[in-house]
Amino acid sequence: MRFTDKYLQGIKPKLVDYRVFEKGTDKGFGIKITAAGAISFFMQYAFDGKRRFYNLGRYPSVSLADARERCRETRLIIDKGIDPQSAGKEVAxxxxxxxxxxxxxxxxxxxxxxxxxxxxxxxxxxxxxxxxxxxxxxxxxxxxxxxxxxxxxxxxxxxxxxxxxxxxxxxxxxxxxxxxxxxxxxxxxxxxxxxxxxxxxxxxESIGDRALSFAEIKLLWNDTTLSPQFSIAVKLLLLYGGRSSEVIEATKEELDFKAMVWALPPTRTKNKKWLLLPITPLAKQLFDDLWPYTRNSPFLFPGRYSDDKPINQTSLGHAISKITCIDKFIPRDLRRTVKTRMGEIGIEKSMRDRIQNHALNDVSSTHYDRYDYLIEKRNAILKWEKSLIELESTL
CATH class of the missing domain: 1.10.150.130 (Tyrosine recombinase, N-terminal domain)
Incomplete structure (x- = not known):
């Protein structure tokens, strides 16, 4: 039966305490009647495989309506995997x-x-x-x-x-x-x-569509208004098409000049996977040109006032915003530029994605393919590098 105030007021005690469960929508809701005639509400529930009872208050200090509401609130707590008795009568x-x-x-x-x-x-x-x-x-x-x-x-x-x-x-x-x-x-x-x-x-919001033309790449590559460090950062972005953070937060220990590999650890990549990039002749030249500016810092682009941290990403953006040799662009546009112009010279999209460390979500790439494609990346970047060198030589 469903409890009513009339029923509760007319219930009789027995020689021993006993419980009565309501047959309704509130699972486990019931009352306990003591031998002295006191009535209290409770909820029966199971937790960790054991049957338990949770006290909802004594009638009539707690009304029937309030007891029902407490029962429902407590059920929500239990459904979240919390034992109301260990958490206290009220969970914060x-x-x-x-x-x-x-x-x-x-x-x-x-x-x-x-x-x-x-x-x-x-x-x-x-x-x-x-x-x-x-x-x-x-x-x-x-x-x-x-x-x-x-x-x-x-x-x-x-x-x-x-x-x-x-x-x-x-x-x-x-x-x-x-x-x-x-x-x-x-x-x-x-x-x-x-x-x-x-x-x-x-x-x-607007989806970016700015991709520099080859003519603009040529002007930017030979721009002299940037500081030497920022100029090299821009050239590395144009060579690899990487994220600006991947370039300006690079550390010296990531560069292996014997194997000619730049190894970015998962802590520095967006998809949390190792990114292996070949160090091509042009990249090696850029790193050599950059080295005198690295001071004793572990970073390739140390902060202006501290060797213990790299320059801020916004600093590169501010420097780029002052360039006047071509129309306005932002660092992210360089990534789009490389993706687009690499495609123009015949580098397949799958290889461009691997060079730029875009997530490959097909089943094969996600679960089975563990090849690093370093040889193929080197060949693709050498092809792209040749285009950049040809641009520079046409001054």
């Missing part, structure tokens, strides 16, 4: 700050280099929400945050912050179901991702 709900910490910790564990930048951007615009329980955040909160960013003229940044917040809440939802998190002292108890309801500003 994680705050927005806890949600951000969980996100940043996940980024650092998975080797994401931008964790501190993400933390800075979210903190900058969302710090006033940090003390709120994460499960109280609504689409209105998200909308207001993004509106503030857009008002200061940063539409692209608003999209970035939206993406960070969306990922934060996704990981918060995963957190409560992750067996590794069962020892945590809080849960987020998120039923929805509040960012889903807030649309991305599509008008602020």
């Amino acid at each position: 709900i994680g705050s927005v700050k806890d949600l951000l910490d969980n996100y940043i910790n996940n980024m650092e564990l998975t080797g994401k280099k931008t964790s501190q930048e993400v933390k800075y951007r979210v903190t900058k615009d969302c710090a006033n929400l940090f003390d709120l329980p994460a499960n109280t955040i609504t689409p209105i909160h998200i909308r207001n945050i993004l509106h503030t960013i857009i008002k200061r003229g940063s539409e692209v940044e608003a999209n970035r912050v939206r993406a960070y917040l969306h990922r934060m809440f996704v990981l918060g939802i995963h957190h409560d179901h992750d067996p590794k998190m069962m020892s945590n002292k809080f849960i987020f108890n998120l039923s929805i991702n509040p960012v889903d309801a807030v649309p991305k500003n599509q008008a602020a």
